[in-house]
Amino acid sequence: MRNDMPSRLRALLASDLPVRTGPAYDGLTTRIACETGFDAVSVGGYAVAASMGYPDVGLVTMTELLSAYRNCTRVSSVPVIGDADTGFGNAVNVMRAVQEFEDNGLAGMQIEDQQFPKQCPFLGSSTLISLDEAVGKIKAAVAARRNPDFVIKARTDATNLEEAIVRGKAYVEAGADVIYGINKCFPDIDAIRHFRQAVGVPIGFSILGWTESLTHEEVDSVGSCVVGWPFALILSVAGGAHENLKQLKEGKKVSDLTAPMMRRETLEGMLNIDDVRETHRLYIPD
Structure with missing residues (x-):
């Protein structure tokens, strides 16, 4: 049976409003995210790693992440976006990851431009791979997907806004559908809006740290974007x-x-x- 979740996610992204994604890391938390009315579910590597008793420093394998994602997609009534960390290797590994994510019912995947082993930006500084290598990974992801609606969400861990824009534009040219910027590169809501206009496609950002003070209306003012709360659920639990x-x-x-x-x-x-x-x-x- 064809998975219609990628097309449903694309329909959400076509709106001028944010796609608010409920955080989850297993079947139960996915059911709760659906029950509480979120547009989609975002399963982050931080929460999956924490649920396994590990910090988010690249210790969780693709096989382990896919096991968690299957439990989420099995029960979800809305599209689920999975975290692919750095793609589990080079561009060849990324291609396999895309097809594994598709086979396990995901609507899209997020891939970041850190060097492996990666770590959550809130755990310390990150080292980025070269722009050429990152672009190659995005191109490989786009080439590997069998469903053209499967969403490629490219994250840059650049902490400088202008560098994030340069990388974001390059990832869009490589075929990425959504560009995620980490909060360290956004000093205020105007910077988030500027990033959205500069890259020209829906963006992603997280509600944590200073962005926790944003109002519902301020988030709406960004336009088409993917918004998530990566720490809120796991810290509540x-x-x-x-x-x-x-x-x-x-x-x-x-x-x-x-x-x-x-x-x-x-x-x-x-x-x-x-x-x-x-x-x-x-x-x-x-």
Whole structure:
């Protein structure tokens, strides 16, 4: 069956409004992102690595990421964008990655221009590969996709706005559909708007650090873009779990825990327990 999620993502990008992507890293968090009404789901390498107990420094393999992405696309009702880090090697590796991402139901992939091993920009400084090598990877990604609607989102980790624009334009010329800039290259909302106008295609940026103060209307003013919250979910889960487990260890009753907990019945409904029961009724004798 043809995966229509890439075309659905492209339709969203054709709008003049931001595509707000819910953060996720597994099947449950994907269901929650869909349930809460996000336009799409973004599965970031930081959260997947953290869910495995690792920092985001290039330790997670393509196979491990794909395993997480399959759990997300299997349950998602909206397009899912996967993080390909640096492409898992050179341009040849990128080509395989694109087709693996397509085969696993993703609507698009993000690839960045850091040297391997990469690291999250918030963990320290990044070293970029040459512009020529980065352009070659984007061209390879475009050439490898079998569905022309599959979205190639090229991220530059340049911290200087003008360098980010130069690289972004080159990636667009190479065939990238979306250009993501890291927050370190944007001093204010005007810089984000300027970046969008300069590269001439939808851009991507994250709501973290100073951008957390942006209003809904200011984000809308950027126009066509992909917006995500890469840290919000994993920090919410880690913070709530740590607090409640600490309180349990200290002797508190479950009813007295202070971090919010979902009702069990609500969770079971989100996991479609009634569908399982109906299948049991139809096909399994009593």
